[in-house]
Amino acid sequence: MKRGVRAALGALALAGLGCASTPDPWEGMNRGTFWFNERVDRAVLEPVATGWDWILPERVQTSVSNFFDNLFVPIVFVNDLFQAKPVAASQDVGRFVVNTTAGVAGFFDVASRIGIPENDEDFGQTFGRWGCPPGPYLVLPLLGPSSVRDAFGRVGDSASTIYGYFVPWAVTAGLTTVDTVNVRAALLEEIRQDREESLDFYVFVRNAYLENREHRVRDRVVPSDEDDLYYIEDEEEDQP
């Protein structure tokens, strides 16, 4: 683990140097992977998720979502420790214990009802917190949008998925499939609208992904200063 992390950090530092100006030096390759993923989604995942959404009531889908959120809590815990957040880490422990027992293996989010907050962490965010830039944007086959940093983060996430060491590979694969379909089912309308309203869906996803990830690395605290996004060029010259 430690070796992997250190190697990841080295690679990230290298990647970060090369990409200060453009976040997407591998655009050609990424676009290819992106459209491959889109075709798979339209041919397989979206239809399956549509059926899933049609068959299962929303309450059941929420429970399934709770179950997978709970399975992820140990990873959140590890990352809260790596980011030196003892309060958050103790909340994660409380949440996991309560939801696994009183919440019947995680299907019911009892913890939220009794006021234990849900934290959002993963290894990609931890690397970001440690000062690693995201590096170039990277679209992973079947897994979707990522960055060099977050791709390494995913490796860390799967390595610390504890139950994976105790169950046969097929079980992990099955669970991952159910999770994927269930998440996709919750996004049916959202993604349909985004596809229809964007002039370039690839750019839409890239921009939204990168901004959202940095937002989460900063724990949803918005920096007060902004870039030139809100500045009209030649504004002064326009004034009489």
Add this chain to the structure above:
Amino acid sequence: MKRAPRGIVAAIALACVAGTAPARAGSAGPSAVIRETADAVVAVLNDGALDTAQRRKRIEDIAYERFDFDTISRLVLGRNWKALSPAQQEEFLREFRALLSESYGRRIDRYEQEEVKILGERAEQRGDVTVQTKIVGGQANDLQVDYRLRQKEGVWLVIDVVVEGASLLSNYRSQFAEVWSQGGPETLLKRMRERKIATEPASADAG
């Protein structure tokens, strides 16, 4: 003894006039604008007499009033705005306004049982103000939505919506820059026209 109070009264009177002049024109501060907008939207969503198309139309109308499409268009095109002819600028503005309003209407229409909670305001550069809100309840529970407003002739208007860190303005800006770099303004305007035809075959006129 008498002069000083009179001077103070005059100063207070002046300060009041100066303070209220823009406020009178706009009547509401940034948070109040967002509150009113959210309440107006909820009223439309809860109006059982309206069908989906009518609901969306009403919400689009609300967006028309609250967004500063002129400023958004300039910001979203950056330096390319100046490269457009006046006729192209007008067309871009019309198409983009239609796109954003439709988008807003469709999106809000999906949020049924949600409630908008205003968390606070933050002063930004150039006199802008960001109103921080959170959606509570429903599928979008805990979603963080920030509205950036800029004052125009005394009225606070929305110039950006930032959902969980992802800025609408920034997103369209990068998309437009991409399309522009591929084929210039003609291609951009063509793509915008085609998109509208693709989504809304029935009503082609944006007004």
